Amino acid sequence: MISLLELSEKLLKEKSAALFCHVRPDGDTIGSACALKLALKSKGVNATVFCTDAVPEKYRFLSEANNIVNEYSGVFGEFSALVAIDNAEITRLGDFAEAFTKHKNTYSIDHHSSNTRYAKINYIDAKSSNAENVFALITEMKAEITPEIANLLALGIMTDTGGFRHKNVSARTFYDAAKLVEFGADMHELYFHAFTRQSKERAKLFGKTMTDIRYFKEGRIAVASVLLKDFKSTGAKQEETEGFIDFVMGVDGVEVGACVMETETNKFKISLRSNGTDVNAVAAEFGGGGHRLASGCKITGEYEEVIDRLVVAISRYLAD
Numbered sequence: 001m002i003s004l005l006e007l008s009e010k011l012l013k014e015k016s017a018a019l020f021c022h023v024r025p026d027g028d029t030i031g032s033a034c035a036l037k038l039a040l041k042s043k044g045v046n047a048t049v050f051c052t053d054a055v056p057e058k059y060r061f062l063s064e065a066n067n068i069v070n071e072y073s074g075v076f077g078e079f080s081a082l083v084a085i086d087n088a089e090i091t092r093l094g095d096f097a098e099a100f101t102k103h104k105n106t107y108s109i110d111h112h113s114s115n116t117r118y119a120k121i122n123y124i125d126a127k128s129s130n131a132e133n134v135f136a137l138i139t140e141m142k143a144e145i146t147p148e149i150a151n152l153l154a155l156g157i158m159t160d161t162g163g164f165r166h167k168n169v170s171a172r173t174f175y176d177a178a179k180l181v182e183f184g185a186d187m188h189e190l191y192f193h194a195f196t197r198q199s200k201e202r203a204k205l206f207g208k209t210m211t212d213i214r215y216f217k218e219g220r221i222a223v224a225s226v227l228l229k230d231f232k233s234t235g236a237k238q239e240e241t242e243g244f245i246d247f248v249m250g251v252d253g254v255e256v257g258a259c260v261m262e263t264e265t266n267k268f269k270i271s272l273r274s275n276g277t278d279v280n281a282v283a284a285e286f287g288g289g290g291h292r293l294a295s296g297c298k299i300t301g302e303y304e305e306v307i308d309r310l311v312v313a314i315s316r317y318l319a320d
Helices: 004-013 027-042 063-067 088-102 131-139 147-160 173-182 189-196 200-211 230-235 243-248 279-284 302-315
Strands: 016-020 045-049 079-085 105-108 121-124 214-216 222-227 254-266 268-273 296-298
Touching: 004 131, 004 173, 016 027, 027 045, 027 063, 027 079, 027 131, 027 147, 027 222, 027 268, 063 147, 063 214, 079 088, 088 131, 105 131, 121 147, 131 147, 131 173, 147 173, 147 189, 189 214, 200 243, 214 254, 222 302, 243 254, 243 268, 254 302, 268 279, 268 302, 279 302, 296 302
Parallel strands: 016 045, 016 079, 079 105, 105 121, 222 254
Antiparallel strands: 214 222, 254 268, 268 296
């Protein structure tokens, strides 16, 4: 794998770069990509951030998040480099995956242990958030870390660690967060927008979903489901389910939590979390991936069939 120094040197030699967030963008991919864009531009590299899906409303308080491009009518060959940010696999680039595959000069900067090394140049370091990798990269580039960049990176760290609650948080995570505060990051505002602020519609959907949590294996497995009819009855958006899984994992006795969201008729996006069980292995059985304690996948089928298949798969990895 390329070193951080080599990655820095190569990127700074590029004339232009297209940076890609993953589908259904979260705070880490948004913060990492936008922060790197600003750093590259400050060093003379023209950069633009792209994402197939729209940025969730909760992150639009950061001005740079509103500059992310969702569609592109030009030719990506105009960019000297294409850079995937926080993308474990090529399909996570959505509509931009094909263009990425065809480009002659591609990079992947990621923290997922399941990364498939699909880019020509890969920098993968399994930190608790990809923002920490980008922070290290920007530091190596000797780019100025402005308060705006600090906020973007701090957002990535905060959201991908669940507000510093996940098991993958290390002393280095807190050190990086502290340094970003010194550079001007506003942790209070970031936390409010990322975890506290919500629409009335989301509050209604959250209440309904958590009231109907289903338990399996004597409560060791918990499944929260959000169906299309639930979005219709509450008026909430699919993007507003972010964070639901964290509540599930707070229930006493739960070792593995799953949030099953119906994205289209009989098509479900599964978010998995655990306190020790390898849910990355579970997700891999359905073509997904992520981290050992936090992963995801997609399953197609009738709702009850999907639940049965998911619970059976999880059960195989539960400790005796």
